Amino acid sequence: MKMMVQLEYFVFFQKCLAEDVDELTDRIFKLSEDRYKEELEALTDEQLEQSRFIVRELFETIAKTMLYIEKSNEVAQEWGEQIGKHSVAQGGDLTEALSNISIYKEVLWMYIEEKSRGTNYEFKQIVEVITRIDDIFNHIIYGFSLSFAQEEDRILKEYEEKYLKLSTPIVPIKDDTAILPIIGDIDQKRADVIMDETLKEASALNLDLLIIDLSGVYDVNNSFMGHLYRLIDSLELLGITPILSGMRPDLTMEAAKLGLSTSKKKVITRSSLKQAIELLEKPLLK
Structure with missing residues (x-):
């Protein structure tokens, strides 16, 4: 940390803070007991000790960084992040934690005012220290x-990842056959989840056939068809035959406009899930 503040009144208050860390910590807990007695009584001895340690470190951090211009704010932020992570791990509440800041500041400002008595420092200088x-x-x-x-x-x-996984279930209908219903829009993130989960589940179930039902798809575009063909390619590499159902006229026409007709890949398609299931009874797919 370079560019140390050399002003006498900054050095004076920094030294006072460094020497009185324990006293300031005691003041914090005394004021907290007066205002939040029930909350403190609910804490275990270990939690109280940890809280005292954190408050003490807070004042030590302020004392160590207040004389420096460069890096001091970065150090302060890093310390805040570390304490925040600890609080999160302990199930802390942000609103409650931030409400305690007013107590810390109240104690500090009162302390600065007390220490300024008997000195020749001007009000403006005291304000600079407080600022x-x-x-x-x-x-x-x-x-x-x-x-x-x-x-x-x-x-x-x-939660989003769990939702995406739950939103793409493979439904077995025979020992070697299952249905993958796709509902809604498919963005890159959801496409990746569908790809990963489908291939894992299809392999685990040892499938030969997978009906990909598009009845619930809202829209089709170049990106959607690209994701779909990537899934089809991957299934075929695993030796699984994909069947597309729910290819409504609007989806088929849009796919054709985009030059992505399923016929180019020789993918079996049916206009409804019912037709796709009926197709399973034909000798060709047995």
Whole structure:
């Protein structure tokens, strides 16, 4: 960390903070007991000890970084992220955690005011110190909040992946035959999930035939047909015969306009799922 702040009043308050970390921590918990007694009583001794450790580290981080211009905010944010990850792992709540920040600031501002008594520092200089500490606080809060946002994003992606897997079930109808109903639009992400899950399940079931039913497809375009043909190619490489059902006139016409007619791949197609299932009784597919 370069470009250290050399102003006397910054150095004075930094030294005070570094020396009084334990006292500040005690003040935080005393004020918390007055305002959130029930919440603190619900914590185990281990959780209380961990909370004290985090609060102590908070003041140590502020004391260590307040004299530096370069890198200090980055260090503060990184520390906030680390504490945020710990809080997430412990099932912490972001709203509750952020509400405690007001207590930390209240204690700090009161402490700065106390330490400024008996000094010759001007009000403007005191405000500069408070502004610097507040800036560090803001970066800590940002890093802390970022950890929660990343966790929410991870959970959302996890649920989305589970949903996508559940939305493409293979339904066995015979020992060697199954149906894959495709419903809705197919984007790249869903196409990848359909490809992976279908090939895994088809191999696990030891299928010979797979009916891909397109009755529930909303729209067809170049991208959709590309994904579909990629799936068909992969199935054929596994020795599985694909049959397309639900090829409505609009889908067939659109595919033809795009130059992606299924006839070019010699794929068996039927206009309805009923016709595709009836086709299974013919000697050609037995």
